[in-house]
Amino acid sequence: xxxxxxxxxxxxxxxxxGGGEFTALSGIDLDVAEGEFLVVVGPSGCGKxxxxxxxxxxxxxxxxxxxxxxxxxxxxALDRAVVFQQxxxxxxxxxxxxxxxxxxxxxxxxxxRAEIARDHLDLVGLSGFEDRYxxxxxxxxxxxxxxxxxxxxxxxxxxxxxxxxxLDAQTRDSLQDELLGIWAKTGKTVVFITHGIDEAVxxxxxxxxxxxxxxxxxxxxxxxxxxxxxxxxxxxSPEFAAHRHRVWSLLKDEVQTAQRLTVPAPRKEAIHLG
Amino acid sequence: xxxxxxxxxAPALASGRRTGPPAWAGxxxxxxxxxxxxxxxxxxxxxxVLWKGTAQGPAAFWDAITTPDAWAALxxxxxxxxxxxxxxxxxxxxxxWVLVRDSFPGKGLIDLLIDxxxxxxxIVAGLVLLALYGADSPLGVSLAYTRAGVVVALLFVTxxxxxRTVQPVLLELDREMEAAAASLGxxxxxxxxxxxxxxxxxxxxxxxxxxxxxxxxxFGSTVLISGNVPFKTQxxxxxxxxxxxxxxxxxxxxxxxxxxxLSLVFLLAIDLVRRWGSRHG
Ligand SMILES: Nc1ncnc2c1ncn2[C@@H]1O[C@H](COP(=O)(O)OP(=O)(O)O)[C@@H](O)[C@H]1O
Ligand SMILES: [Mg+2]
Numbered sequence: 343x344x345x346x347x348x349x350x351x352x353x354x355x356x357x358x359x360g361g362g363e364f365t366a367l368s369g370i371d372l373d374v375a376e377g378e379f380l381v382v383v384g385p386s387g388c389g390k391x392x393x394x395x396x397x398x399x400x401x402x403x404x405x406x407x408x409x410x411x412x413x414x415x416x417x418x419a420l421d422r423a424v425v426f427q428q429x430x431x432x433x434x435x436x437x438x439x440x441x442x443x444x445x446x447x448x449x450x451x452x453x454x455r456a457e458i459a460r461d462h463l464d465l466v467g468l469s470g471f472e473d474r475y476x477x478x479x480x481x482x483x484x485x486x487x488x489x490x491x492x493x494x495x496x497x498x499x500x501x502x503x504x505x506x507x508x509l510d511a512q513t514r515d516s517l518q519d520e521l522l523g524i525w526a527k528t529g530k531t532v533v534f535i536t537h538g539i540d541e542a543v544x545x546x547x548x549x550x551x552x553x554x555x556x557x558x559x560x561x562x563x564x565x566x567x568x569x570x571x572x573x574x575x576x577x578x579s580p581e582f583a584a585h586r587h588r589v590w591s592l593l594k595d596e597v598q599t600a601q602r603l604t605v606p607a608p609r610k611e612a613i614h615l616g
Numbered sequence: 617x618x619x620x621x622x623x624x625x626a627p628a629l630a631s632g633r634r635t636g637p638p639a640w641a642g643x644x645x646x647x648x649x650x651x652x653x654x655x656x657x658x659x660x661x662x663x664x665v666l667w668k669g670t671a672q673g674p675a676a677f678w679d680a681i682t683t684p685d686a687w688a689a690l691x692x693x694x695x696x697x698x699x700x701x702x703x704x705x706x707x708x709x710x711x712x713w714v715l716v717r718d719s720f721p722g723k724g725l726i727d728l729l730i731d732x733x734x735x736x737x738x739i740v741a742g743l744v745l746l747a748l749y750g751a752d753s754p755l756g757v758s759l760a761y762t763r764a765g766v767v768v769a770l771l772f773v774t775x776x777x778x779x780r781t782v783q784p785v786l787l788e789l790d791r792e793m794e795a796a797a798a799s800l801g802x803x804x805x806x807x808x809x810x811x812x813x814x815x816x817x818x819x820x821x822x823x824x825x826x827x828x829x830x831x832x833x834x835f836g837s838t839v840l841i842s843g844n845v846p847f848k849t850q851x852x853x854x855x856x857x858x859x860x861x862x863x864x865x866x867x868x869x870x871x872x873x874x875x876x877x878l879s880l881v882f883l884l885a886i887d888l889v890r891r892w893g894s895r896h897g
Contacts, residue, residue, distance in 0.1 A: 400795050418798045430796035434814050434894060443810075447801030491800070 344412045345373035346531040347397060347499060352406035353556075354392050366392045368556035370406065376498075379525055379532045381542040383589065384552030385597045390535045393557065394503045397533060398424045410499065420448060423492030425502040429484040431476040437463060437487045438472040444495040462490040465524060482513035489521070493528065502534045506541065518545060539593065543567075543585045544577060551592040561592055662876065669873030672866060680870035688847045689855035690874055692763065696851070697831035700770040704827045708778025709820055715779070716786040730780070733773045738836030745769050746840045761843035766851060769837040774830050778823030785819040817893050825886040829879045 352370040355363040366389040374380050384390050395401045396408055399418040408415040410422065418424075423444075431440050441459035450458070463472060466486035476484055485505055492500060506514040522545065525532055536542050542549045543565055551560045565585050567576055576582055670677050681690065714720075715727055733741060745768065749759040759765035789812065797811045835853040842849035844858075852875055859868035 395795070398795075398799050400798060418801070420801045422799065424796065424799040426792045426796060428790070428792055430790065430792040432793065432797075432811065432814075443797070443802075444800035447806070488796075495801070 343376075346376040346378070346411060347374040347533065348372075348409045348412075349397070350407050352393075352396060352403045352408060354389070354396060354401070355404045365556040367396075367403075367558075369558055372550060372559055372562075374531060374533060376531055377529050379522075379534065379545060379547045381534045381536060381546030381549045382552060383536055383539065383542045383549060383593060384557065385554050385593070386537055388552045388554035388596070389557030390537075390552060391503050393552075394424065394501050394533065394535055397499075398422055398501050400424070420444065420495050421497050422499040422501060423495070423497040425485070425488050425492050425500065425505045427504040427507050429476070429481075429488045431484055431487060431491075433476050436473050436475055437468065437479065437490075440476070440487055441491045441494050443491060448495055458494055459490070462494045463487070465493065465527075466490045467520065480513075481509050482517060485509065485517065486520075489524070493524070493530075498531060500530045500532045502532065504535050504537065507536070507538070514541070521545070539586055539589050540577065543582060543589055549589055551589060551596070553596050560596065563588055563592070665869055665872050665876065668866070668869035670870075676866075677870050677873070680867045681874045683867070685846045685850070686852075686855060686867065686871050689850045689852045690871065690878075692766070692850070693832050693852040693875075694878060696763065696767050696770055697828050699767060700774055700831045701824045701828035703771060704774055704778045705820055705824045708775065708823060708827075709782050709816065712779045712782035712786055716783060730776050734776050738773055738834070739839070741772055741837040742769065742840040745772060745837065749841065760841055761845055761849055763849055765841040766838050766849055769841050770831045770834055773834060773837045774827035777827040777830065778820060781819045781823035781826070782816055785816055789815055814893075818890055821886050821890050821893075825883050828882050832875055832878060 349370050349372045352367060352372075353365065354367040355365045358364050370393065382390055382393065392401070396403050397415065399415045399422065402416075432443065435443070438456065438459050441462055442455045445455040445458060460469075460472060463469060463486075466489050468483060468486050468490065471479065471483065474483075476487070479487065489505070506517055509517065518541065521532075524530075534545055536545075546565050548562050548564055550562045552558065553560045563585070567579070567581055567585070669680075672680075680686065711730070715723065715730075736744075745765070746760065748755060749757055749765060749768065751758055751760050753759075759768055793815075794807055794811055797807045802810065833853055834851065835857065838851050839854055842851060842854070844850045844854050846855075850858075852871060856868045856871050856875075859865070859871065
């Protein structure tokens with residue numbers, strides 16, 4: 343069976359001001375199955391956002407190939423949705439009109455659009471907030487609107503770039519549970535980026551750990567914690583702790599490498615990049 | 617803790633925890649200073665002009681601004697300024713866009729040059745324009761004593777307004793918003809129209825308003841190239857100057873009042889457009 347998303351030998355370099363190149367990602371091989379919930383963790387600056395932008399078609403890879411359902415990605419399309427850390431809502435549109443945006447591109451009639459948008463605001467628990475503007479909503483509510491906006495036009499793939507990183511711990515916990523609920527209900531293929539180990543282990547069916555500079559896939563860890571929607575505290579189970587420790591060990595070296603590269607030796611790096 | 621035992625009507629300040637002036641004191645001082653400054657610098661002189669311009673009653677005011685030469689000067693000023701504001705709206709936005717989003721050699725220099733019309737005394741700008749487009753123009757384009765010359769002079773001095781109001785907004789624009797729109801299926805034109813433009817419109821309108829109000833009052837840059845031909849190229853500010861020269865202060869004040877009212881009407885109209893836009897964006 344062809345994987346839903348497949349990356350083969352994907353690399354991305356950025357031109358550096360004053361000449362030269364900076365390799366953000368290199369040799370990424372990764373397959374994501376239909377309906378899978380894949381989490382990507384890595385230290386800050388290792389290229390997680392770059393990876394997501396590539397799958398979203400917002401930027402093009404320098405090397406390698408990215409395919410959705412076997413067809414090469416050449417740009418953004420309505421078979422994928424992106425959810426950003428800072429919500430990226432349109433401030434002059436109400437919650438409902440924000441959710442309608444993707445439906446407008448799809449060319450649906452106004453009545454139909456409003457109905458679908460309403461249903462999706464309901465799905466993320468925001469019935470009654472249709473006419474609020476983004477500045478009238480809390481951070482958690484804004485991200486719910488953004489999720490509803492992404493789901494509304496029914497993409498097969500949901501790409502999420504640290505969507506809960508800016509939220510307080512309680513809001514994050516409840517949004518994680520809601521996201522798992524939505525995932526179970528809709529059967530979307532999810533690629534979820536985070537730098538939080540707990541979040542990665544709690545959400546992921548598999549967790550891909552990225553190395554830094556350049557970003558490569560170090561290892562993909564299988565997480566088998568069973569269904570999270572049972573009303574018990576999965577996070578305090580010994581299995582959770584074991585998975586957590588495994589991902590933590592994989593990440594520890596990378597975080598140290600990333601820090602070594604950024605903090606004490608700026609001179610050396612400048613030479614490398616220049 | 618002591619405040620808890622106090623009867624409810626005891627003054628809260630007595631607890632000694634707050635020793636500074638109450639929070640509103642700073643605000644009151646600020647508002648007071650701003651009001652006095654505004655009054656001295658703006659409101660009182662404006663009031664004097666208004667009073668002088670309308671002291672003879674509305675009929676006299678109307679007569680003063682509808683004398684053929686005053687009316688022609690006002691008409692030319694308004695039409696040329698509207699035209700200039702419109703051209704600036706489009707070209708200023710375009711220039712700001714190119715300066716922020718494109719990179720090309722010499723960009724830094726152009727960015728510096730944009731402020732030149734601000735830095736140059738307007739009479740110097742007038743001289744430069746006269747040298748370029750005067751009777752013996754090195755470019756072979758003579759705009760001396762023509763209305764086109766007036767428009768070019770006004771364009772020159774008002775160019776920076778829209779550029780400099782739009783540019784910072786464009787720089788600060790959240791690129792994720794555009795990425796989000798792209799991921800939601802919007803093409804480049806839709807992204808420009810539905811995402812970028814709504815973000816820019818307030819700044820574009822503010823810059824246009826500044827350009828218009830500056831243009832209708834412009835004197836130095838137009839006085840040389842226009843040649844001040846009454847009924848043809850004489851703008852309102854120059855006309856007012858002429859009235860003062862010939863000791864006709866009432867007429868000068870009346871024409872000034874007309875300019876003032878035109879400015880206010882335009883600013884109000886722009887504000888209405890902006891409000892309408894923010895509701896229907
Ligand atoms: N447009 C760009 N131009 C140059 N360098 C970039 C660009 N985008 C990202 N980078 C660099 O690529 C690296 C990875 O960035 P990013 O994908 O945002 O990391 P992460 O999301 O993991 O924190 C960073 O070092 C960043 O500076
Ligand atoms: Mg990132």
